Amino acid sequence: MGLRDTPIEDASGVDRIAGKPPSLPNAKTKPSAMRQNHANQARGQPSSKGTPSCQRCVTAGRVCDLSLSQPRARPSLANQIESQANAIQLHAVAEKDRLLIDHRILTEPNRILSIFKDQAQWDMFHAFLFTNHQTGTLPINALSAMTPMIAQQEVAVREICCAVGAAGVAFTNPNSDPVADQKQYQLSLVYYNRAVQAIRGAEITTNTLLTVALASILFITYDMIRGDMQTAYVHFDYCDRIIKSYFEKRCEEAGVPLAQIQLSTFESAVFEIFQRLTTYPWVLELGLDGSKVEHKIRKKCEGDLHRHRLREMPQFFVDLPQALMWWDVTQHHLFHHHDFMDSCEETGPEGISSTNTAWKESLAILQQWHNGFLPLLQTARQRQDDDPRPYPSACVLEALYVETLAGLHLRHHPDTNVLPNARSIYFDMIKTARTMQQQWNPANGFLSLDNTIVRPLIFVLLKCRDAAVRQAVEELVLEINEGSQLARLLLVMMSMDRNSKLPQKLRNVERALGWYLTSCGCNSGLSSAL
Structure with a gap:
């Protein structure tokens, strides 16, 4: 089993009630009645139309107190206007109900x-x-x-x-x-x-x-x-x-x-x-107040469970999903097969040689991936005016590459004074988000606004501690908070003091967003805030 x-087809589960359709209020006289009236007029008998007595009075030989042949009172102009207004209102309500999903x-x-x-x-x-x-x-x-x-x-x-x-x-x-x-x-x-x-x-x-x-x-x-x-x-x-x-x-x-x-x-x-x-740290807090909490799953790579080999990496990637897939493979090898060598570093000439080997191999693997990804980044940047949506995804991968490169420098050459910095990439993401916000159609709904604009900004806040970058993000979020509940929550969390404790529901929202970013691959095995 x-x-x-x-699945069971259950006709009784259908909540549409079948019933006899109501008769139309303005239905015309039946054809049989019309033929009868014409026959009476042909024989010289009066038509039943306008008869001043009901059938009960005719049988009893009495005259109706209410004559059906009396002319109807013509409604006043005010009543006509009110009736028309009510009809228009009812039609509008019916049309609204029809359009509701x-x-x-x-x-x-x-x-x-x-x-x-x-x-x-x-x-x-x-x-x-x-x-x-x-x-x-x-x-x-x-x-x-x-x-x-x-x-x-x-x-x-x-x-x-x-x-x-x-x-x-x-x-x-x-x-x-x-x-x-x-x-x-x-x-x-x-x-x-x-x-x-x-x-x-x-x-x-x-x-x-x-x-x-x-x-x-x-x-x-x-x-x-x-x-x-x-x-x-x-x-x-x-x-x-x-x-x-x-x-x-x-x-x-x-x-x-x-x-x-x-x-x-x-x-x-x-x-x-x-x-x-098993490669990226799990993001438990986004660091919206300046701090960040991650949890690294320390799992060893055992056996031969590798779907792709680095030697199979194509020279150029076809699209961004392929670049993301090979980014995961690259990070897996850096974290599980190369970068761990510094944890068992030995002293003396042999230890120095081992460190240099790990540095060169790690850098070569990372550069191999970046060479295949660079044409996609350039294409997405050049086509921003036609379609800006792919560019933030490309910027995410480029920022992760710079973050990993800086992490390798810190791990193998801790005395380095100048490190690669992704600050300009984050400003590009903010600029693109502002462009999409100006082009955004409210008819698309706030979910489209959250996924297209707000979530990439959350990634920037997660990865960057630069004051100017964070200020630019806050200014943009202030402009769009009226149309996005996620943006309003983001503003509240950013305004919290570092020493204060977030309310439990906001902490749950923050952790859920961190899990979303982790599962999408918006992280690196060698994580460091730049």
Whole structure:
């Protein structure tokens, strides 16, 4: 029995009530009645139209007190104007209702929506989609982008997605009250337990291991949102064992190393996020008040689990996603295979020789990546007027390259007086963000504003401590805070004194944003604030 469930088409779940359509208020006389009136007039009999007596009075031989043939009173001009105004208002309300998007589950028969148990579950899944949105100007996390599609088929993934959505509403919504937060938290625990039960009740095979690994990463996300870091590390250790076991079995079945196996898109995305989380430090605080907290996962690279070899790196990268993928590979080799040599540095001539070798090899690897990336950076810079969106992503990778280069200088030549600096790159990102803010269309919604403009500015604040750069970021955020809730929260966190303690919800927001940047690859293995 696998993790997948079979959607059930339930006609009774459709909340559209079928009924007899009401008759039109201005319906014309039926054809049979019209023919009868014409026949009466042909025989010289009066038509039934305008008869001053009802049928009951005709039978009793009486005359109606109310004559239907009396002329109707003509409405006054004021009444006509009022009636027309009411009709216009009703038409406007009806048009507004028609244009509103109905997010209710099963407003019409739908196979995908039928897999959700009730409206609340769909609402929480929709909240997860909102926070998981991957379009913008930062590098894209491929596994997060495909998670909603996988959740349609896998019960455990769907349930933990709903738990993450409910936890986000409970722990990161600054405008909710404690009663509503507690209710959402309890709801998130329901989905959390359902996901655990789905995993425990499934038969673990090679095919289902990858789904369990994805669910484990989502469990980490859930723990990060609510601030339970100890449980998050436990889930990561479990995820580590599951992913290693999966790829080791793939190698055993194929009889070749991992580098020679053709991986699917899902397998590649899982491997890349695992490599990223074992290479880059986890950002727990953004340093918006001037400080920064990171957690480095000290995992050794064991065995032959390498998807790519440095000698296979292309001379030039095709696009930014390929450059990001090879950046992860470069950082992995620097952190796990070259830069560790200084930790066992020996004294004497042999120790100096070993340090020089590590320095030269690390610099050569880093320069090899940068040579392949440089044409993409130049192209994105030249096409800013036509499409400014790719340039911030290219600037992120360039800033990470400069940060890593400076880290290598500090590690191998600590007496260096001048270090590479990414200050000009951050100013370019701020300038591009201002251009996009001026071109931004409010019809696109505040989510587009957050992902396109605000999140790259958060990356700048995370990486840069220069006072002029941070001041430029604050000025731009002040201009856009009316249209973005994230920008308003950012201003509040930046205005907090370093010695003061952030409110718990703002701390949760900060940690969630740090996890978002970490999972997108917006970091380096040799992290240092420039």
